[in-house]
Amino acid sequence: MQIPKPFTVLQPIAGENPKPLFILHAYSLEQARAIAASKVAGETIVVGPVPRDGAPMIPDTLNGLPAMACVSAMQKAIRRSMEREAMEFAVELMHTSKAFHTMVCNRLEIICHEDLDTLAAPHVFPFVAASLAASRDRYSKSIGEARLTVGNASRRAASASMPRQRSDSR
Numbered sequence: 001m002q003i004p005k006p007f008t009v010l011q012p013i014a015g016e017n018p019k020p021l022f023i024l025h026a027y028s029l030e031q032a033r034a035i036a037a038s039k040v041a042g043e044t045i046v047v048g049p050v051p052r053d054g055a056p057m058i059p060d061t062l063n064g065l066p067a068m069a070c071v072s073a074m075q076k077a078i079r080r081s082m083e084r085e086a087m088e089f090a091v092e093l094m095h096t097s098k099a100f101h102t103m104v105c106n107r108l109e110i111i112c113h114e115d116l117d118t119l120a121a122p123h124v125f126p127f128v129a130a131s132l133a134a135s136r137d138r139y140s141k142s143i144g145e146a147r148l149t150v151g152n153a154s155r156r157a158a159s160a161s162m163p164r165q166r167s168d169s170r
Helices: 029-039 067-079 083-094 098-115 124-138 143-159
Strands: 005-011 019-026 045-047
Touching (some): 019 029, 067 083, 067 143, 083 143, 098 124, 098 143, 124 143
Antiparallel strands (some): 005 019, 005 045
């Protein structure tokens, strides 16, 4: 016997985190979206199932990609010196919400410490830090300018990634 699962219905707010409206029970995500569309006028986001402890789940990006998978893909692209892909995943996240933009900025700063060769390219971290600070300042005023600075930061980080050495344990 199939048991209905709880799904959270969120209302997107421009430049802010989505506002939780209510929790509904359905058998599938598609059914939950259909129920939410019939009950609420305007645009809604349905995420689920809700964990038993009631903790909120991270919603997908605007294009339906899992947010944490995008963060992981961005970091992997930087590690592999794939500048364009790193920039695309960063921009995908930052266009979803201001919270995701903050998550991208914070993650890029951590990546600079974890994955970049700061001895070979000491100029990269100050450039990335300055770009991300500018992006945080500009997000509310002009998302295009914020996108430009995040894109430059992710591309610069990808261009300075450490070469990965393979360990042969024969």
